[in-house]
Amino acid sequence: MNPIAQYNFAYLDEQTKRMIRRAILKAIAIPGYQVPFASREMPMPYGWGTGGVQVTASIIGQTDVLKVIDQGADDTTNAVSIRAFFAKVANVATTTRTREATIIQTRHRIPEEKLTTGQVLVYQVPIPEPLRFLEPRETETRKMHALEEYGLMHVKLYEDIAKHGEIATTYAYPVKVEGRYVMDPSPTPKFDNPKMHMSEALQLFGAGREKRIYAVPPYTEVVSLDFEDHPFAIQTFAEPCALCGAEGVYLDEVVLDDHGGHMMVCSDTDNCEDRRAHGHVGALGQTLEAAE
């Protein structure tokens, strides 16, 4: 191969990894606080997980086992692409099984299976600033965080209730971390918010384009914002997963035809497959063995 262009192990150079690790440590020390870091250009586009990839690249070791999900699934194209990237540049073991992974990089979901001590969940974050759509200026929002001035957010939530009768935020639902910082949980559905609370796993958030890293250390209080008379509630689904029959999990609607036919299936494909492997069958499904 022509030696015109060569890349370092795990893509990032060691100085960069050190810089990112320092940012991560600061983020862990101040839960929910957005730490600015000198985000690098990555070989995938900004907005496609560059923050998460930089965090993963900085913490991954040769014995780690990596799982990458997008929309809860291991086989969505961008998850496949990021997993293949790490398999190539870091030569690490990869898995689709939640419980086998030491690092799980995710976009838009938290796995259904409870994460445990020693696991790290790395979120890809597009817009880290929960106040951004209320105040576009970074100079202002940083001041608001510093002064713990979150009145604007509560007014926004109240206006939702006044207009719609409820808080009309279904994903990227703002949380308060350890009673101090209001934080964007990344665009996960609010269904996943309770999983962040007192999680045994370390949760790291990387926003590459916006150059911010933040963290929720294990056993940290994460509370979804609400009002006493309008308590926070997660989404519920009327029917179970059509493939594995799971209830109390997040479901995707799959369109079957062009006159309203649809089925609801698990968003977390690993969880769904695991259940089917253990003999659970939904209304339209069959066990894995029968399907193969």
Place this chain on the structure above:
Amino acid sequence: MYVAVKGGEAAIANAHALLADRRRGDRSVPALRLDQIIEQLGLAVDRAMGEGSLYDKELAALAIVQSRGDLIEAIFLVRAYRTTLPRFGFSNPIDTGEMRIERRISATFKDLPGGQLLGPTFDYTHRLLDPALADGAEVRAAPSRPGEPERAPRVTDMLAHEGLIEPDGVDTGEIGDLTREPMQFPMGRDLRLQAMARGDEGFLLALAYSTQRGYGRTHPFAGEIRIGEVEVEMDVPELGFSVSLGRVRVTECQMVNQFKGNAEVPPQFTRGYGLAFGQAERKAMAMAMCDRALRARELGEDITAPAQDEEFMISHLDNVASTGFVEHLKLPHYVDFQAELGLIRKLRAEHKKAQTPHPAADAATLSPKRRGEEAALGSKMEAAE
């Protein structure tokens, strides 16, 4: 029966194979060589080097051919390589006054020491397509003037002698690097200039144009535009002297702008500065105009227009960041969309409930087809609840 979509990996591999195939095109046409791109598409190479912020013609040419000529994609490839390179230190500031000049024009003086040199410019060409080029006609060597060129001091240095123009900024010895440190606002002019040098030519062009049309007017004159090679030197502490790293071609533009003065400063001309790798005149001029517009705060001017707004400009001028985030909308968002679907259905159900006292009036305003959809959705919603 629904089967979960598997095989994303194979689909990606096949898509990339198709991309490679399309990139190569008809195999009976010879493949492009990097030297052909460097020699004959030099301005594309310059743009990829400039916005990729890496001075390496061969890598830029490789990026251009790999990206099928999509320059933003090429810039992205160069950046993603550049970011992995170790940083040894900073060069000394280049001295554009000592430039080996190939083009140098001033719009403010009819003649000046060093003269006006048109150089290899599109200016004054008639934009008529040239059929001879299509046939690969031989091109004669350009005439050249024998002897050493005259020294050409910078126009701003000439104006400075009379105190008519603000001096160069104070050299603090330390300059920022937004590729190595987190970007934070407000930022210094050094970081703004770095961001603009890497910034998208089209974005800077449009915003510079907006200042001419009254959105943050700065009354610019093109004091000087010069293109040529400059020496790059670096201090090596172990040696105790600076060593030459080589020469790079740059385009420099100094805009001279009106300034009425204020309580502390007498009326004088102010400057906007633009610098880009290679021959990139449009970029350097637009950058100089935007630089001047962005100095509004420093010069006590009202900030009323986008081009004067530092946070707006610097946050949005990078084409690698912009294209990534705009194009990320192609990625799956069905989890969030599902959440929104649920909410909209719920809100619509409540809306419908609120409307029920007047069912006849409702029905009259809806087309038959629309009513059918509403009914279908209604029954689905009941099923979902």
